Amino acid sequence: MDKKRHISIIGSTGSIGTQALEVIDKLRDKFEIIALAGGNNVELLKLQAEKFKPKYIYAAKPVSVSGVKTLESLDEIAENRENDIILVACSGKIGLKPTLKAIENGIDIALANKETLVMAGDIVMKKAKECGVKIIPVDSEHCAIHQCIKDISQVDKLIITASGGPFLHKTIDEIKNATVEQTLKHPRWNMGKKITVDSATLMNKGLEIIEAHHLFGFDYDDIEVVIHPQSIVHSAIEYKDGSVIAQLGLPSMHIPIQYAITYPDRFEGIKSRSFSFSEIARLDFEKPDFEKFPTVKLAYQAGKTGGTATVCLNAANEEAVFAFLAGKIKLYQIYEITKKIYDGHEAVKNPSVDEIFEVDEAVREKTRQYINKLI
Numbered sequence: 001m002d003k004k005r006h007i008s009i010i011g012s013t014g015s016i017g018t019q020a021l022e023v024i025d026k027l028r029d030k031f032e033i034i035a036l037a038g039g040n041n042v043e044l045l046k047l048q049a050e051k052f053k054p055k056y057i058y059a060a061k062p063v064s065v066s067g068v069k070t071l072e073s074l075d076e077i078a079e080n081r082e083n084d085i086i087l088v089a090c091s092g093k094i095g096l097k098p099t100l101k102a103i104e105n106g107i108d109i110a111l112a113n114k115e116t117l118v119m120a121g122d123i124v125m126k127k128a129k130e131c132g133v134k135i136i137p138v139d140s141e142h143c144a145i146h147q148c149i150k151d152i153s154q155v156d157k158l159i160i161t162a163s164g165g166p167f168l169h170k171t172i173d174e175i176k177n178a179t180v181e182q183t184l185k186h187p188r189w190n191m192g193k194k195i196t197v198d199s200a201t202l203m204n205k206g207l208e209i210i211e212a213h214h215l216f217g218f219d220y221d222d223i224e225v226v227i228h229p230q231s232i233v234h235s236a237i238e239y240k241d242g243s244v245i246a247q248l249g250l251p252s253m254h255i256p257i258q259y260a261i262t263y264p265d266r267f268e269g270i271k272s273r274s275f276s277f278s279e280i281a282r283l284d285f286e287k288p289d290f291e292k293f294p295t296v297k298l299a300y301q302a303g304k305t306g307g308t309a310t311v312c313l314n315a316a317n318e319e320a321v322f323a324f325l326a327g328k329i330k331l332y333q334i335y336e337i338t339k340k341i342y343d344g345h346e347a348v349k350n351p352s353v354d355e356i357f358e359v360d361e362a363v364r365e366k367t368r369q370y371i372n373k374l375i
């Protein structure tokens with residue numbers, strides 16, 4: 001980075017967004033912030049704007065900060081060619097449209113928002129290729145794979161690690177009766193609520209398989225999931241000759257966030273302490289139990305079906321997660337409801353962006369109605 005990188009963050013008030021600002025705070029001479037955007041937490045957005053002095057801010061609610069222009073939409077950020085890179089760190093489907101718009105404007109993307117690829121991976125990756133735009137993954141597993149790959153044509157298999165979440169060694173009955181509080185206590189990562197619930201059901205891993213398929217162009221049969229409770233090996237690849245390259249590091253999202261926004265350069269930045277194998281002492285691996293965590297199988301099925309199958313999977317799961325967080329359903333019902341809705345969905349092949357949003361809305365409505373009948 002021989003000159004300051006101009007960056008905007010969509011979702012600056014969330015878990016990824018705030019950690020990204022911690023990284024940028026350590027690398028002030030490397031970045032100039034163009035825009036910060038959040039949803040409802042306007043108090044935090046204001047504090048961020050006062051500290052980091054972006055040119056623009058956007059929030060889903062009215063917001064104003066003296067000396068900073070308030071934008072009307074996320075599109076205005078995505079269209080602004082002052083940006084070299086945009087970190088898309090919002091949750092849910094709102095990430096898709098600005099990501100596409102930024103790509104059309106030739107702006108590189110650091111992508112945390114996995115829903116963008118789960119909903120429209122084919123469209124997003126094709127457009128990025130056409131526009132010569134880099135999509136650099138922030139998700140720690142995909143960031144790990146990105147770091148391991150030198151020549152993708154020589155790679156046979158992707159190996160995605162999963163911590164297994166808080167219920168890894170619990171019985172099915174314990175999982176069925178898990179409370180919201182137990183579910184939100186992730187043993188390794190401190191993340192937003194939606195992704196934390198997905199980590200407990202392992203749907204997060206399912207979504208990551210779909211994300212990996214699009215980012216790296218691998219068949220689903222060549223993407224393997226392995227449970228690794230310590231979250232030190234963030235993922236690996238196997239080359240044709242049997243050589244396996246893995247990326248390791250302490251479990252901190254600062255590292256993949258920094259990698260994505262400074263790529264291809266590396267800086268000390270926010271590194272908290274040096275890595276020590278002897279401190280880690282042991283690394284365990286085991287096969288995922290698809291009986292206890294059937295969400296992964298469902299995600300493979302949706303990914304292989306393609307088209308709107310993954311849109312349906314994502315939307316039904318998200319609505320079910322919201323219902324769980326609201327205390328309306330039990331944890332295991334998230335899978336049962338998602339499967340029920342998924343089984344009733346007829347996938348549309350090669351959908352347009354409008355069709356994707358139509359299916360998303362229809363599936364959400366159907367899922368909400370189904371949940372309301374259950375409770």
Ligand SMILES: NC(=O)c1ccc[n+]([C@@H]2O[C@H](COP(=O)([O-])OP(=O)(O)OC[C@H]3O[C@@H](n4cnc5c(N)ncnc54)[C@H](OP(=O)(O)O)[C@@H]3O)[C@@H](O)[C@H]2O)c1
Pocket residue numbers: 010011012013014015016017037038039040041042059060074089090091092094112113114115138139140189190191192193194195253
């Ligand atoms: N957290 C992690 O460690 C992690 C790891 C890998 C991938 N991811 C992915 O990264 C994404 C973000 O996750 P997270 O854990 O950071 O979620 P989060 O903590 O819930 O943050 C979500 C962010 O999106 C913002 N937002 C919501 N509605 C918005 C709107 N209409 N316009 C603009 N911004 C809006 C929120 O703003 P307000 O808070 O102001 O409402 C917040 O800044 C997800 O797709 C997740 O799967 C997260």
